[in-house]
Amino acid sequence: MPKKLEGKKIVLGVTGSIAAVETVKLARELRRRGAEVVAVMSKAARKIIHPYSLEFATQNKVITEITGKVEHVKYLGLEGEADLYLIAPSTANTISKIANGIDDTPVTTMATTALGSKKPIVVVPAMHAGMYENKAIKESLERLEKFGVEIVSPKFEENKAKFPDIEIICLHVERALYPKEMEGKKVIVTSGPTYEQIDPIRFISNKSSGIMGKEIALEFWRRGAEVVVITSKPSNLNLPKFEEIKIRSVKDMLEKTLNEVKNGCDLFVSTAAASDFILDMAESKIKTTDELILKLRAAPKVLWEVRKIYKGKIMGFKAETGVSDEELYQIAHDKKINDKIEMIVANDVLERGMGTLDTRVLVITNRRTEWIEGIKPDVAERVVRIYIEDVL
Secondary structure, X not given: OOOOOOOOEEEEEEOOOHHHHHHHHHHHHHXXXXXXXXXXXXXXXXXXXXXXXXXXXXXXXXXXXXXXOOHHHHHHOOOOOOOEEEEEEEOHHHHHHHHOOOOOOHHHHHHHHHHHHOOOEXXXXXEEHHHHOOHHHHHHHHHHHHOOOEEOOOEEEOOEEEOOOXXXXXXXHHHHHOOOOOOOOEEEEEEOEOOEEOOXXXXXXXXXXXHHHHHHHHHHHHOOOEEEEEEOOOOOOOEOOEEEEEOOOHHHHHHHHHHHHHOOOOEEXXXXXXXXXXXXXXXXXXXXXXXXXXXXXXXXXXXXXHHHHOOOEEEEEXXXXXXXXXXXXXXXXXXXXXXXXXXXXXXXXXOOOOOOOEEEEEEEOOOOEEEEEEEHHHHHHHHHHHHHHHOO
16 A cells, blocks of 8 residues: 555544444554544544544544643644644534534534644535535535635435545545645546457457556646546546546547647646557457458557647656567657657566556656656656656
8 A cells, every 4th residue: 555644644533423433444544544643523423433443543542522731732733743634524513613613522623723723624524415405514615615625525325425435535635735736737647448349349458457547647636736537447536626538449539638638738648558550340240250350550649649739748658568678768768759758658568567556667858767666656656756856
């Protein structure tokens, strides 16, 4: 698990929603990502989940009341120890109180202090859908957003505004804590393989998992960018300013990419393993024969077509098989020059990289040549840092 929250201290406020039962898993996941977690509970929350459960999950004593130790100041005051206040779940009652400056529980007192100290705050509403749609609650949420509070959208199911997936909450926390070098920038990422139909049930494709493209996209999103991912393998993450456009063929990818680029783009990232060949699809299933000859034609190159209409920054990717480090460098260097791009990431995918969780890549910019090795989320983070340092 990548330690995206290494060295961060998070205060976790828990209120009296039935979703409080999910906070043990949430606290443990935050810790897996490197954070230290301190829980604070309202009286209503303690009727749903015992403080011992969160003490176990956080390995810290749970705050159930504000004492002479002035815990709200210790953690969320102007010089407080905590980096962020996460209220999850947050009831309609708590949302309304915070929006109106009322602090009559340990959770709301922490919120009042964090707002005054300009600490990042993330609120995760969880309640019945009818309560969430109440105009007064909507106005309270809008008011909190004006205060700079980040609201995590609930998962709407069975007439309830349910607690979202733990992954979604953690991504919001990471984004709230990351530097915002890409604020106001729009990044378009192509990701994953394409599928070229032979007949209605068979196709030509490759082993690409789309993981690297997803991780690159999320890394730019954490840093404040608006991100559009054009992919055959969408992750279906419900995140603000993070859009996924599903495609299938290379022609489909090209069409959607050009449309998005024309609508505005500050960086185009071409991680997709798009097909090099296309063919005419048979209208019905091809019958089994001893031999089948398919006529393949060269597919359009998405990056080349983008460059024809777009003069901005491009990060390209190049996959090879069975080449030496020296040969890979030369191939990548030549591609960077010929394609007129600012940065290229290349790797030999014969043994790992395509369809695997880890990879080893070569990064070339005008300022450096660097090898990076590790799990894809960590490699993606380093690649984005290099872009920010060398190209942005």
